[in-house]
Amino acid sequence: MKKPFLTAAQIAITLGILWFVFRDPTKRAEMLATLHRADRGWLLLGFASYGLVEIGAGLRWLLLLRVQGIHLGALRLSALLLIGVFFNFFIPGGTGGDVVKTFYLMKETPGRRTAALLSVLVDRLAGLMALIVLAGGVIALRWHWLTASAATARAVWTTLAILGAGLAGILFSFLLSGLGLVHRLPPRFPLRDRFAELALAYNLYGRAWPSTLGALALSFPTHLCYFAVFYCAAASFGASGVRIPSLGELMSVMPVVNTITSMPISLGGIGVRESLFEIFLGNLCGVLSQAGRGDEVILGDLAHIYQNEMGAFTVLGGLHGRVVPNREGMPALEDIEAAIRPATGPYPKSALLCLENSHNNCGGSVISPEETRAAADLAHRFGLKVHLDGARIFNAAAALGVEPSVLAAPVDTIQFCFSKGLGAPVGS
Numbered sequence: 001m002k003k004p005f006l007t008a009a010q011i012a013i014t015l016g017i018l019w020f021v022f023r024d025p026t027k028r029a030e031m032l033a034t035l036h037r038a039d040r041g042w043l044l045l046g047f048a049s050y051g052l053v054e055i056g057a058g059l060r061w062l063l064l065l066r067v068q069g070i071h072l073g074a075l076r077l078s079a080l081l082l083i084g085v086f087f088n089f090f091i092p093g094g095t096g097g098d099v100v101k102t103f104y105l106m107k108e109t110p111g112r113r114t115a116a117l118l119s120v121l122v123d124r125l126a127g128l129m130a131l132i133v134l135a136g137g138v139i140a141l142r143w144h145w146l147t148a149s150a151a152t153a154r155a156v157w158t159t160l161a162i163l164g165a166g167l168a169g170i171l172f173s174f175l176l177s178g179l180g181l182v183h184r185l186p187p188r189f190p191l192r193d194r195f196a197e198l199a200l201a202y203n204l205y206g207r208a209w210p211s212t213l214g215a216l217a218l219s220f221p222t223h224l225c226y227f228a229v230f231y232c233a234a235a236s237f238g239a240s241g242v243r244i245p246s247l248g249e250l251m252s253v254m255p256v257v258n259t260i261t262s263m264p265i266s267l268g269g270i271g272v273r274e275s276l277f278e279i280f281l282g283n284l285c286g287v288l289s290q291a292g293r294g295d296e297v298i299l300g301d302l303a304h305i306y307q308n309e310m311g312a313f314t315v316l317g318g319l320h321g322r323v324v325p326n327r328e329g330m331p332a333l334e335d336i337e338a339a340i341r342p343a344t345g346p347y348p349k350s351a352l353l354c355l356e357n358s359h360n361n362c363g364g365s366v367i368s369p370e371e372t373r374a375a376a377d378l379a380h381r382f383g384l385k386v387h388l389d390g391a392r393i394f395n396a397a398a399a400l401g402v403e404p405s406v407l408a409a410p411v412d413t414i415q416f417c418f419s420k421g422l423g424a425p426v427g428s
Contacts, residue, residue, distance in 0.1 A: 013086075038236040046232030049225045056222030057081060060215045061123045067208040068115040072108065080104050098124055118201045123215070125170070125201075130219030131262075132163050135255035142252045155276060159259045173198040227254035295319055295351035298339045298384070300326020302361040305354055305389055320348045329365030330355060333378055340382050353379040356389040357407060358396040366396040369406050376410035390416040 022028055035043075058074075058081055065072060072080070083104060084097030098120050105116040139146060139156060147153040176182045177199035185192050205212040231250045245253070257276045299306050301323040324335040341347040355375060357367040376386045388411040390396075390404075397404040408414045 034237075040236075042232045042236035046229050046236065049228045049232055052225040053222055053229070054078075054081060054085070056218050056225065057123075060126060060218040060222065061119065063211045063215045063218075064119045064122050064126075064205070067205060067211050068112070068119050070105075070109055070112065070115060070119065076108070080108075114197075114200070118197060118204065121197060122201050122205055122212070125198075126212075126215045126219050127223075128166055129170070129216060130223055131255065131259060132167055134220070134223055135159060135163055135259050138252050138255045146252065146256065155256055155260065159256045162259050162262075174202065177202045223255075223258075224251075226258075227251055230254060294348055296322050296341060296348040297352045297354055298322050298324065298331075298336060298350060298379075299354035300324060300331045300356070300359075302326045302359070303354060303356050303389065304360050304391070305356070307361060319352075322350075326359075327362065329357070329359040329362045330367045330371055330375060333374060336375060336378060337382075340384065350382065350384055353384050353386045354389060355386065355411070356391075358392045358399070360392070364392075364395070366399050367407070368400060369402060369409075372407060373410045385413070386411040388414040390414045392417065 058077055061081065062072075062077060065077075080101050084101035086097065087100045088097035102117055102120045105120070106113050109116055139160065143156075146156050173195055176185070176195055182192075182196050182199045185195065189195075227250065231245075231247055234245060234250065253276075260276060297319050299321060301307075303323075303326060306321055306323060322339050324331040324339050336353060339350070341350040353375065355367065355372065357372065359365045359367070372388070379386050388408060390408065393404050393407055393414070393416050397407055400407075404416075
């Protein structure tokens with residue numbers, strides 16, 4: 001009964017998702033318009049990259065299965081992999097698919113429950129080890145870049161805590177296995193059975209070390225291809241004028257994002273992954289999309305971007321900040337105009353004006369639509385772009401009794417937070 005039930009669950013979930021995603025005709029039209037604008041070459045490359053991810057995962061598992069003497073055809077192996085991927089999206093932590101995959105594999109190999117379980121366990125372990133190496137290496141090499149703001153620093157420290165716990169668990173299990181202490185553990189010791197399974201796996205796969213090392217080696221390009229999928233998706237929209245992260249930036253962020261979303265805190269990482277991207281690329285991308293390295297940003301001396309983000313626009317974007325007095329939510333127009341550099345001469349190019357509404361360090365002061373329009377018109381007249389730090393723009397809109405779109409209309413880019421006035425635990 002279990003197998004028909006799981007098949008029925010897959011069909012029901014798939015139909016439910018399709019209905020949920022496409023039920024709104026307005027959203028359907030927006031999706032079609034977005035896809036129409038996208039660069040199809042990058043989209044196809046993204047699909048190809050994900051295909052390489054599944055091929056790499058399949059080859060890795062195939063090596064580990066053969067160590068156990070289990071031989072599956074390519075079609076059946078692919079089917080079990082995709083079933084696992086499907087359920088990983090709907091069970092927090094990304095391990096639910098492993099459980100379902102193990103169930104189906106045991107059906108394929110009657111009487112070999114332990115062999116089936118160990119192949120899936122070591123497959124997961126090989127992926128984890130590769131992720132630890134990639135994430136640890138990236139954090140070590142790009143520490144200052146990744147910790148350039150308080151929010152990104154918290155994400156990095158969270159990643160280090162997760163990786164440290166995972167590595168400690170692996171080392172502890174190795175120690176128990178190597179010293180033959182597993183069966184001496186008290187019967188009620190937490191995860192005693194899992195440690196016994198790991199000890200058996202270490203013994204078996206240690207003897208077949210060429211296959212085990214091959215599986216571990218396959219994990220690295222598999223992870224990198226997965227990271228590349230996200231870059232291809234971003235690059236496909238580059239032609240629309242949106243500033244996308246560089247390949248190096250995304251490859252630096254993805255190990256951190258993947259580590260955190262592997263925890264059982266969301267379904268398939270949905271929501272958490274997007275929030276982490278926003279934490280790393282939120283205000284920063286808004287600023288960098290409007291200015292190049294060496295350009296100058298004009299902003300108030302109490303602006304959150306200047307005071308509370310650890311100089312991220314300078315560290316990451318190579319931008320120069322020029323501050324003007326900021327006491328009542330917005331700098332005076334005459335101070336903004338005086339700060340704009342001449343078009344010629346040995347000066348940094350004035351490229352961007354940053355405003356903030358409502359203003360956190362000015363007691364929650366709000367800027368009216370008229371004030372925003374006046375500042376934006378001034379900046380545009382001199383060829384500058386305007387970025388609005390609108391983390392609390394919904395609060396400002398409520399205070400002024402206007403729509404948020406009215407406050408945002410005069411500017412070129414805006415960043416806002418769902419977690420402030422809207423009270424949603426999502427992020428920027």
